[in-house]
Amino acid sequence: MASAEGRRHRHDRHGRHDRHDLVPLAALISRELKSEKMEKPSVRYGYAAQSRKGEDYFLIKTDCQRVPGNSSSTFSVFAIFDGHNGNAAAIFTRENLLNHVLGALPRGLGREEWLHALPRALVAGFVKTDKEFQNRGETSGTTATFVIVDGWTVTVASVGDSRCILDAQGGAVSILTVDHRLEENVEERERVTASGGEVGRLSIVGGVEVGPLRCWPGGLCLSRSIGDMDVGEFIVPIPYVKQVKLSNAGGRLIIASDGIWDALSSEMAAKSCRGLPAELAARQVVKEALRMRGLKDDTTCIIVDIIPPENPLLLLTPPKKQNKLRSLIFRKRSQDSANKLAKKLSAVGIVEELFEEGSAMLAERLGNESSMGQSTSGLFTCAVCQVDLAPSEGISVHAGSIFSTSSKPWQGPFLCADCRNKKDAMEGKRPSGVKVV
Numbered sequence: 001m002a003s004a005e006g007r008r009h010r011h012d013r014h015g016r017h018d019r020h021d022l023v024p025l026a027a028l029i030s031r032e033l034k035s036e037k038m039e040k041p042s043v044r045y046g047y048a049a050q051s052r053k054g055e056d057y058f059l060i061k062t063d064c065q066r067v068p069g070n071s072s073s074t075f076s077v078f079a080i081f082d083g084h085n086g087n088a089a090a091i092f093t094r095e096n097l098l099n100h101v102l103g104a105l106p107r108g109l110g111r112e113e114w115l116h117a118l119p120r121a122l123v124a125g126f127v128k129t130d131k132e133f134q135n136r137g138e139t140s141g142t143t144a145t146f147v148i149v150d151g152w153t154v155t156v157a158s159v160g161d162s163r164c165i166l167d168a169q170g171g172a173v174s175i176l177t178v179d180h181r182l183e184e185n186v187e188e189r190e191r192v193t194a195s196g197g198e199v200g201r202l203s204i205v206g207g208v209e210v211g212p213l214r215c216w217p218g219g220l221c222l223s224r225s226i227g228d229m230d231v232g233e234f235i236v237p238i239p240y241v242k243q244v245k246l247s248n249a250g251g252r253l254i255i256a257s258d259g260i261w262d263a264l265s266s267e268m269a270a271k272s273c274r275g276l277p278a279e280l281a282a283r284q285v286v287k288e289a290l291r292m293r294g295l296k297d298d299t300t301c302i303i304v305d306i307i308p309p310e311n312p313l314l315l316l317t318p319p320k321k322q323n324k325l326r327s328l329i330f331r332k333r334s335q336d337s338a339n340k341l342a343k344k345l346s347a348v349g350i351v352e353e354l355f356e357e358g359s360a361m362l363a364e365r366l367g368n369e370s371s372m373g374q375s376t377s378g379l380f381t382c383a384v385c386q387v388d389l390a391p392s393e394g395i396s397v398h399a400g401s402i403f404s405t406s407s408k409p410w411q412g413p414f415l416c417a418d419c420r421n422k423k424d425a426m427e428g429k430r431p432s433g434v435k436v437v
């Protein structure tokens with residue numbers, strides 16, 4: 001798990017130039033229709049849960065539109081929120097996170113630009129949701145594993161330990177999230193300690209230490225979450241984000257709370273439901289987890305099948321060697337010469353990794369492109385909460401950070417004073433819980 005975070009800069013695309021010539025929207029849409037309409041996969045999903053504490057919540061929304069009113073711009077959202085110390089944070093996040101993410105995306109982007117802007121918008125949306133919930137003064141916190149499926153591209157953002165795995169055609173299982181648990185994640189443990197948190201186990205009478213590693217104050221086992229105003233602010237809401245493009249063979253996503261993952265490994269979960277349609281598969285995974293461990297915790301599972309349009313039954317076939325061979329032959333016959341190579345690559349189930357970033361530093365995650373944050377009205381907006389800023393008001397995300405020596409401290413993106421305070425608190429630059437007015 002730690003190694004995944006260590007590789008975080010490898011696929012960082014923030015350096016790429018964002019500016020592009022303006023193309024009329026109608027032209028963009030027709031261009032996209034031509035190139036993608038025939039190739040868009042279909043999405044099927046299933047959901048199952050067994051409740052113990054009633055703190056697991058989920059979101060399934062398959063009718064989101066990038067361009068309102070344009071059905072060819074449809075994308076789907078699947079999410080799990082596993083609450084702790086009450087359910088208020090989980091409910092609030094389910095109600096607000098999607099809107100906050102969409103609100104942080106610039107208007108009028110084409111599909112590729114939109115996908116490229118998503119990782120940064122996800123960071124802004126997570127932080128804004130956390131900030132708003134904390135302002136309500138309620139305790140409780142939640143994990144958030146938030147998955148956007150747009151065609152063959154899957155973007156996952158997560159805090160906490162509700163994992164999302166990908167079972168690609170051919171039987172290769174990969175984890176698209178990182179578990180933000182102090183017990184297993186050494187890198188996060190070091191970050192929390194460096195920001196002023198104490199990490200240790202619960203100490204019972206006689207000084208005997210029990211249970212998993214927790215951070216103090218608060219006693220949380222997670223190193224990232226939304227909410228949790230009563231723990232240190234080094235427990236940040238900044239998500240690990242990963243974006244992949246599936247091959248034309250499609251694949252299956254399994255998104256689940258720790259009730260599943262404490263009982264089953266990623267491979268076990270994927271194997272247990274192969275060959276079953278999504279709805280049955282979700283029930284099977286929950287059943288298997290309960291069989292292994294009993295109902296110890298809220299146990300929630302969402303299955304998302306991304307299915308090639310030309311072969312909707314492909315995912316129903318268990319991936320035996322014979323079947324794989326047959327589908328390879330089938331592909332060879334059906335391919336046309338124009339995209340011969342692409343189809344050859346996808347026939348062997350190559351999943352393309354487009355983006356991966358897990359840093360907990362807001363400045364790194366919001367990038368340094370000066371075009372970001374300038375609204376159409378010519379005013380500057382806060383990169384996190386999107387409020388308009390007067391020219392004198394905005395503070396560059398880079399001001400006073402390690403970046404200020406290498407890049408211009410007056411360059412965007414900009415933060416309002418409130419979000420700037422939050423950024424400093426998350427980085428341990430002021431005592432947590434102390435409001436700077």
Ligand SMILES: [Zn+2]
Pocket residue numbers: 382383384385386387415416417418419420
């Ligand atoms: Zn702000």
